[in-house]
Every structure is written in structure tokens, then in C-alpha cells.
Amino acid sequence: MIDYISSNTTVIWRAFSEHVLLALIPVALAIIFSLPLGYLAVRYSKLYYPLVNLSSILYAIPSLALFLLIPAIIGTSVISPLNIIIALTIYSVALMVRVVADGLNSVDPSVTQAATAMGYRRVRRLFGVELPIALPVMLAGLRVATVANVSIVSVGALLGVGGLGALFVRGQQLDYAEPVIVGIVLSVMLAAFCDIVIVLVQRRLTPWTRVGGRA
Amino acid sequence: MITFEEVSKVFPDGTRAVENLNFELPTGKITVFVGPSGCGKTTSLRMINRMVEPSGGRILIDGKDVTQQDAALLRRSIGYVIQHAGLFPHRTVIENVMTVPSLVGTDKKKSRATAMELLLRVGLTESMADKYPVQLSGGQEQRVGVARALAADPPVMLMDEPFSAVDPIVRSGLQAEFLRLQGELGKTIAFVTHDIDEAIKIGDMVAVFQEGGHLAQYATPQELLENPADSFVADFVGRDRGFRSLSFDSAENLVIDPVESVASGSDVLVLDDAGRPLGWVGPGIASEDRPAPVAGTFTSADSLRVVTDLAITSPVGIAVRVDSSGTADGIIRHQSLVRQLDERRRLRSGANA
Secondary structure (H helix, E strand, O other), rough: OHHHHHHOOHHEEEEEEHHHHHHHHHHHHHHHHHHHHHHHHHOOOOHHHHHHHHHHHHHHHHHHHHHHHHHHHHHHOOHHHHHHHHHHHHHHHHHHHHHHHHHHHOOOOOHHHHHHHOOOOHHHHHHHHHHHHHHHHHHHHHHHHHHHHHHHEEEEEEEEOOHHHHHHHHHHHOOOOHHHHHHHHHHHHHHHHHHHHHHHHHHHOOOOOOOOOOO | EEEEEEEEEEEEOOOEEEEEEEEEEOOOOOOEEOOOOOHHHHHHHHHHOOOOOOOEEEEEEEEEEHHOOHHHHHHHOOOEEEOOOOOOOOOOOOHHHOHHHHOOOOOHHHHHHHHHHHHHHHOOOOHHHHOHHHOOOOHHHHHOOOOOOOOOOOOOEEEEEOOOOOOOOHHHHHHHHHHHHHHHHOOOOEEEEHHHHHHHHHHHHEEEEOOEEEEEEEEEEEHHHHHOOOOHHHHHHOOOOOHHHHHHHHHHHOEEEEEEHHHHOOOEEOOOOOEEEEEEEEEEOOOOOEEEEEOOOEOOEEEEEHHHHHHHHOOEEEEEEOOOOOOOEEEHHHHHHHHHHHHHHHHHHHHHO
């Protein structure tokens, strides 16, 4: 095992860093897209079910099918990493739109009303009151999306771009367990690391969720 | 002064919430909006800070039409307290209180100091400043809600059933403290409640709303109890309104008989060496060695309600007045009290006619 790792450091490192980018760029894009979409679903309640249902349908498409569908639609090469990024962004947005909308809906209406009555304008109320209160729900969704992405990226290896998934494919082709084990361990560690980071961020940003109940 | 001029509100679904409302809320006083649910009292309150826009008529604060002002700026100049307080769960107590000062951009240090003072003023301690709302009891949350509404020192306060969600004992404590606070601050307050007893206890003026958003009567609490405008108000105010209205007059002007006059009857008031009443002795009441307790005395500062209650509950139908040192300085018999209450009623209805 040590031999394998020491003689393949470059390959493993490249697979790992590719995995990180393929998994996390979609998460960042999903945050950017899902916040306004989730907000629209709450602001215009007629949009809630269309958006949430569309998200569920998109989320139900098998990943391999989506990886193949995207180049057919937008004309990229089948082995372009862009396909993976777009597909995972779609999954993450699909998951996060619902989470953002439900998070915003979870804010007690008497709190938003009080904010308005205090003299908050809409935008400031959104950023100062509603989003912070929705954070615990949204970050819980973000954890799921991030961990799911880290695991789905590997599927892309079947098409030639899949980060650590490439190690699985190689191990299987060579009937050789070491790359598979390294791939699995790194993938799990990456998922766990991302999860812990989000939890730490949540603890930092939402201290009120950790205090005890009524005195 | 807040003026309602021909104000009406029809909601998009056709519900008439408020109809042709005309009245004035005096400056520096508490005006209570009271009525059964669905009578438009909350809608009327919320039109003052434009949380609801009127369909017709005008609402003026000190002569300025509220709809001519920027809604957010208007609201920052009006304190707002609601049931369950509506505190921001993600902010500490002190941050909650600092909400409006930080919205208007007051220096942080200064607004923190003001907020801390307010916490003490509403009966909380400095140690609560850094707690989160979830750590507070219902009564404490409500106090923070009041402090938050007061933080920018607004001349006008709107309070929507602020004490309805807390238990009766906490509520009456909050009411008493609220009145004490208002005595110091003298804000112009509009206060919504469905509880007529709260309205009478708190209000300088009471506006009784009827279903459909009509103003059934607008009067002082005493006037409301003594002269309800119609059967709706009379029913709403309740059965024992005659007795309750006695709380508004002091015993100061009662004609009192001297303590010695008791001796002319068969009952005897036993006094200790300092002249303080110990109890009653008389045939069928109590023997000389075990006098029946007096069960309470009144001073000239007490209300007629207290005197009447004492006269009813006394074993001999006599209420005993004491001076500030507790010495008995007069008595009033049941019969004399009834006669005087009757005269008072005649006088008052004569004044109204």
C-alpha cells in the first residue's frame, strides 16, 4: 500500500484535487443560484410548487444519464469536466432551492412582521433577519448537497473525468485493490472534512441554536 | 395626537374590516382598542404605522397624514409591541433592543448604553443582556419587546395584545409596571386587547369596537362602565359594571360617622390602646372575649369599591376608616353608603342630562 502511494503520489494528488474542484465548484454555484430561486419560491407562493416539483424531477435523473445528456444538449465533449460541473450544479440547486425556500418559510411570521414594523425595508430584512434565521435549515441542506457531490463525482470516472473515481476504474481494470482503497479513503475523508467545516461554520454563525431552552 | 378621519378598510376579498372610523387618540395618553375578535381593532392599529393601508379616509399623527410619509421611516418613529413579542431569535436580548437605533445608524456604544438602561427600566437585569430570546420566560420576552419598542424613544407606541400570551399573574404584574413606566414616559399609546378588564385597568380612553369595524363607544373607562352607549357595549362591559365603576371614585368625599357612634347600637367596635380596630362584639356576632375580626379597613385614599366591599363583608355592615397610623377615625354604615352612592348617581346623571 505504502509502495503504491509513494510511487503514484502525483496521480493520486491530481485525482484528489480534480475531485475537490468537481465536487465543490457546483456547491458554490448552487449557493449562488438557489438563494434567489428559493427566495422567489417564498416571495411568490405560486412559484413554490412548480419550482420544488421541477427540482425533485431533476434530482431524480440518474447521474450517469445526466452526464451523457448534457454534452448532447450543450455540445461539449463527452469527456469535458464541464459536464460533471453542470450536472452536479443542477443536482445541488435542485436540492438547495427547496431547502432555501423551506428555511425562509420556517421564519416565524410574527418575527418578519415585527421586523417590518420596526422599520426594516425588504432587502435589509431579508439579509438581516430572514436569511440568518433560516441559516440552520439551509446549512443542513448544504451539508447533504456537499457530501452527495463528493460521492457522485466518482461516477464521472466511467466517462473519463471523475477525480478519485479514476482510481476505482484503474484498480478494477488492473484487478488491483490498492488504488480502490486509496480512492475510497480519500473520498470519505474529503466528504467528512467538508461536512465538519460546514458544521464549524454553522456553530460560528448560529450561536443561538446551541443555547439551552427556557431558563 | 393621532386622528382617524373617516377611515375605512375593505380587504381584497371584500371583507369590511373597518368602517367610517372617526376619533382622536390624545397625546401622552393610553387609548385602548377593545372588542370581540374580528371587530377591526388590530386592523385599525396597524393602519397607524401603515402595516395595513386604509381604503378610505386619513390617519394623521400630529396633523401629518401617515400615508404621505415613507413607510419605513414612519415605522422607525413608532414603537411596536406584539403578542409573543416577536423577538429576533438570532440576536441577543441587547441586540434585539438595539434594533431601531442600529437601523437609523445611532452610534453603537451609545445605543448599547441606552439599551442597557432600558432593560433595567423594564425590570430585567444586566445579566440578561447577552442571552438569546429562547432562554427567556414569556414575561421576560414581553419586557424585552417593550424595551425594544422604546429604544429609539418614539413619541408613539402601538401595542397589539402585548400581555395576552402570559399567565394571569404575570399579566397583572406587567400591566402594573407598564402603567408605572407610562407614568414616567408619557407616550401616546394605542393598545389593542380583547379583554375589557385590561382595557379598563390600562386605558385613559377606551374605544369599543363592534363587529364590522364600527366604533360602538369612545369614552373614559368610568364613563363606559356608568353610561354604556347601547346594549352591545353594556353586554361587552359585563354584568358587575356598576360595582366596577366604583373603583374610579375615591372615598375622600364620603360623609363619615364618628367612631363613637357605633356605641349607640348593640354592636361594639373593640379598639386596642392605640385606637386601632381589633374586632366586633355583639349579640349573634361574637362574644366579648373573642371579637369577630374587622376583616379590613379603608383610608380616604381608597376607592368607593373598596369601601363598598368592606361594608358588604363586615359582620355588622359597617366599614371602618383608619388614618395613616392605623387608628380608627370614622365608620360608615351600609345604609349610609348606599344612600350616598345613590346621591352620587343622581348627581352624575343630572350632570349628563
